[in-house]
Amino acid sequence: MIDKQEFRQDLIGWFEEEMRDLPWRKDQDPYKIWVSEIMLQQTRVDTVIPYFNRFMEQFPTIEALSGAEEEKVLKAWEGLGYYSRARNLHSAVKEVHEKYDGRVPDTPKEISALKGVGPYTAGAILSQAYGIPEPAVDGNVMRVLSRILLIEDDIAKASSRKVFEKAVRELISHENPSYFNQALMELGAIVCTPTSPSCLLCPVREHCTAFHEGVQHELPIKTKNKKQREVHLAAAVLKDDTGRTLIHKRAEKGLLANLWEFPNIEIHLPYKTEKEQLREALKLEFGADIALGEMIGTIEHVFSHLTWNIHVYEGTLIELKEEKPDLKVVSPEEIEVFPFPVSHQKMIKQFYK
Template sequence: MEEQQRYFSRELLRWYLDNRRDLPWRRQHNAYYTWVSEIMLQQTRVSTVIPYFERFIAKFPTPTALAEAPEEDVLKAWEGLGYYSRARNLQAGAREVKEKYSGVVPDDKAAVSSLKGVGPYTTGAIMSIAFNRSEPAVDGNVMRVLSRYFRLHDDIAKPATRVHIEHIARDLIPDGHASDFNQAIMELGALVCTPKSPACLLCPVMEHCAGRLAGEETLLPIKTKAKPPKPELRYAALIEGTGVNKGKLLMRQRPESGLLARMWEMPHILVPKQMSVAGLPDAEAQDMLRGALHQEGLTVLPIERFMDAEHTFSHIHWQMRVFRCSVAEYAVVPEGYAFIGRDDREQYAFPNLFVRLLDAYFAE
């Protein structure tokens, strides 16, 4: 086992130093950059994150700048990445850094791990990548690589398995090379030891990979399937303004807390479960939408179906049927609502689903 471990650490590090990608957050050992990039990279491709990261750092170059920014600006900069609670937690963590550590991310594991939204993986990534501390940073890529290399049959969805793999990863870190080594495992998982079609012949550690030698490289890691997201059918109102608001849409802001808190959206309603399998005929759906919005103090007249759209959150799958509607010209816009035109969009943060719907509308 020791020779297998030494071989892995030596050859992987050598490969990484020759093949690592030039990524903006790798160009300097900046703990804030590492922190921001790791939060952005959760469940998002590197190619998608790069422009977001560059724009975000240009707008909020330090923890203090992020801490002092209006939340709406932070959400707008995050728009399109999804998982907006991560942006809020990142800003909350930045405020802690400003208040407790004079705006500098501390070189202290306990302090970093106590920051809002920073879990064991992000703590390990910051401590190892930015400060070169011998701390494991075990994400999905690392669990996949080590499960295959050591032929581990434990379910990686279980917390105990993560803890076990963290112990293995810690023992693999070469003295003085934690930063490069942890990034090397992530890089191998992203580029070579991929989920469905691992490129074993290109792998720098293939010679001693127990999973490959056993012919199990595509069977590992073992992971129980997550519970599928709950489907929900929703009817939405694309409300076109009149008079001075012609060419604009009436949007509403979501509540202060909960899913997509304080973001902007088209008014929409949840269709009762017993009606949601196939949905109602359009005429009945429009009546339901009109009646529900009337109870919110909004008088609209649905005209026709505009389009269907969908979006999956971690636990919910929204199926959205959107109806084009007209509305009376308001002297005063109802509280929590605003007429938003093409040129106003930069002032408001929208969830991904409504970004797509707005793009479709303004492209007409």
């Protein structure tokens, strides 16, 4: 067993010297820490920085975000991915505004009840904003501790998180839980990396069982995820006589919920030609009277769990049968204010500019 006091000292001392200068580390505003932690879920620091800065300019306080339209929030999130994070954050911030008078709660029970705040984020906010010694176990922490303590549980399994939370509870500094948690993550991000850990630069290598046994490359244990499936879509860039195009708002649940897109359908077994299916769907599902033209290109877009292969058709929009809130006809200038997934941003760029 390692010397806990020395371990904490070496870890936190290193963090104080080497911590990166990040925009959400300028103060301990619970709202800023909250937003940063949501953005950082499964997302690299370098990707998050510009989004965080823009988001804070646009929604500087809980009150500002509470009063915002969801579409503005999604637009600010555009390109960051995992868009339910934005909708859950928006919803939870509204709840804090109304139920807690704008103050982010400081108990595990209350903060964990907020939408989008799971075990990791709860611990991150409680420790960093309020100095409460709660574990914040993310992928970095599991990797680092699997090596230091030689923990061989499969970190791909949900149940393993509790093993590491228990370990953190035994190790965490009660004097500075914020730095302790951040230092474990920072170490994982900078030194104790997945494929080639820089053990010779590691401030806690003397405490590391895996280093002593030379098995740091064998840890953590992580089973592979299975292969993703492919989905074939046909989409239409339809223009009316003034050059405007038809766009559609996606369903409020599921993939890319509430984002906008060019009207499209999934192609299954080709009982008819793809073009025929698209023409029929545009008429029946979208109520559009159209003249469908030729295929003008393809888009391939890779998600974490599936791949879209989109065949893009051009066409003429003659008329929309009825006004629906999920259908709009917009000009190239007007289309800019709607949040689109990256796959359809590619279509705007290639076929509607």
